Amino acid sequence: MKKVRPKKNLGQHFLTDLNIARRIADTVDACPDIPVLEIGPGMGVLTQYLVQKPREVKAVEIDDESVAYLNATYPQLRDQILGEDFLRMDLNQVFGGKQFVLTGNYPYDISSQIFFKMLDYKDLIPCCTGMIQREVAQRIASEPGNKAYGILSVMIQAWYDVEYLFTVDEDVFNPPPKVKSAVIRMTRNGVENLGCDESLFKRVVKTAFNQRRKMLRVSLKPLFGKDQMPDAAFFAQDIMTRRPEQLTVAQFVDLTNRVAEVMPKP
CATH class of the missing domain: 3.40.50.150 (Vaccinia Virus protein VP39)
Structure with a gap:
């Protein structure tokens, strides 16, 4: 053939x-x-x-x-x-x-x-x-x-x-x-559970890298609606001064949990 x-x-x-x-x-x-x-x-x-x-x-x-x-x-x-x-x-x-x-x-x-x-x-x-x-x-x-x-x-x-x-x-x-x-x-690997909401984890990672040159305090804002923006204290955390490429997987999990705490409940 x-x-x-x-x-x-x-x-x-x-x-x-x-x-x-x-x-x-x-x-x-x-x-x-x-x-x-x-x-x-x-x-x-x-x-x-x-x-x-x-x-x-x-x-x-x-x-x-x-x-x-x-x-x-x-x-x-x-x-x-x-x-x-x-x-x-x-x-x-x-x-x-x-x-x-x-x-x-x-x-x-x-x-x-x-x-x-x-x-x-x-x-x-x-x-x-x-x-x-x-x-x-x-x-x-x-x-x-x-x-x-x-x-x-x-x-x-x-x-x-x-x-x-x-x-x-x-x-x-x-x-x-x-x-x-x-x-x-x-x-x-041995991970069975990330220790955070998996769907939110995906959203946080993708949103952060959509503006990879920006600090997280800027790049994460699209996660929230204009009327649902967390207060200034949330964006004043030390982690928010970093860029996404500086975070390990574990730090992204931690970040996801922080976002979940201030996310409006459906």
Whole structure:
């Protein structure tokens, strides 16, 4: 069967280096004995190594041409290739409610959306690995105080330990992307409860970073309506003189609880 043509509108850049593909596949070994769901397998450069592992493997692929190629090339996966849009899937249905590892060479333009969806299903996904744009990987792994530290950093590190594993150059893809890539692994930490309202935590983090150069006493004001603004004492707290990139996850949890105390009750 002829090879799949990379499609620009799907952000397809097919990895051609088999050694790197094998190394990416091996990143799932940190979370053994549970199934694997691969996102965007394309022509199966990563899939060929995943299926050699003693565990169930499924792959979700939105491109019909790739689905046909995978079905022809990997007949043992014929019923395990899901021709769907990952972002629209109910992940509880994939392995019958069982936990699984998420992996893949993720499309660069939707990688952040993929990881936000992972967070929605964090109890199902104890481990997520794969390759993304290096800039996004650096953002996810960044520590407080760095320019790369942002919404993704805080939201993911609240629930996962992040490892930046290695960098991948542009010349091992067809077509080559204009940026470098990186392979990361995210493993669920021991946090079962943040110690604050999770939905408010998300709002506080996103609102703070929407004006990341401003002090919190300024950037947090959009959380409140004009007639619901806390008194001056709330914005006079020491933490309000800091910028969002200076706060750890624990400090964002503390900030969320402070906001909750002054939030008008519904």
